[in-house]
Amino acid sequence: MPKRMLVTLPDHDITTYYLRAWGKKAVKYAEDHSIEVTSLDRDKANRKNVESYLSNLPFGMVFLNGHGDENTVQGYNNEPIIIAGKNESKLKSTITYAISCSSAMNLGDASIKAGAICYVGYAQDFMFTLDESNSTHPLEDKLAGLFLEHTNIFMSAIAKGSSVSEAYDKAKGSLRESIMVAESSGNRTILSWLLWDYYAFVAKGDISSRL
Template identity: 40%
Template sequence: MKHNLLITRPNFDVTTRYLFVWAKKIIELAEKKCGKIFDLKKQRANRKEFESVMRKHEPGLVFLNGHGDERTVAGQDNEVLIRAGENEEILKAKIVYALSCRSGKILGPYSVKAGADAYIGYDEDFYFLYDNDKQSRPEQDKTAEMFLEPASQVMVFLLKNHSPQEAHINSKKSFACQARKLLTSSATSLESSAVKYLIWNMQHQVCVEK
């Protein structure tokens, strides 16, 4: 069965610009693997439109990109899309991946308690480094790729019909693999410093299920 996919892609600062561009790869894969794709990008990544599309089309997969905290995930200009204790029931019967800081700590468990099938996210901040010279061309930034490629594996595996737990495990393996590659004598100082953040992201990615 092909799931419909809803993806949020705010784009208003350096962090969201990178997530916006990197999520295009997921959309390209989803075009081959999914039913309908609802791409809430830039100004469309607002709460009113998010809730409307969620209720009208009931996508089985939800990919949230943006800033967040323990209780929320935000969209364009940091407008809160979902807040624990307020509207998490909108994720009922959905598989969710939030590429966002800290929402796996409280919003994730709240969402599953409200009926979400699974919530994959991070229970602390998500870190990535980037090349200042590539800010206008995130897709060419090899530094950011070290972090965003492993993070994107959650959606890659979900779109290939793996279970949430399998997607979570494979993403963590990808972070670990990237860290091992950098622990070599040929690694640059920047690459070596990236290792601690890769391990951090790996350790703090969580999968909450029923």
């Protein structure tokens, strides 16, 4: 599998601003482990660019950040960039990780049917808490970290050569740790959102594969 990764990092609202900050950390893990990264940053995270790169270069991994629904992952300004029934075949032969609401539900299955090796993502809305007083420094936001750290754990493990299954288990473990931290801090409202994400986080396809 080519050690090359395509990443989308839109940044047009508070949610994508946070995802971009945490996503860039994941990109660094990949680069530190000799994975060639093509980043579609901010307004470059559009359908035309995504399709063009996936059509013209062999990528082993696709890392998508943005809003979504059961059938789409979205890019800059919520433009659908991968759409079930239209272009999911672009993910053929890749391990795809989409931090995007609900896309693992239909798009994940459609992608695998169309030849994607794996689709890791969320089968429900992805939610996270944030500390308004830290919102200009997403990586220092401990509230957000409880929800987003697992995404970096997953990407770090993949970058180091773990299988999707191993990386997924580590990421789930990270979410369990976050649940314990939230419980011990006595903040039960955070627990509810964390548990939601924990059960929404799924991995489909050949999870024995690795980059």
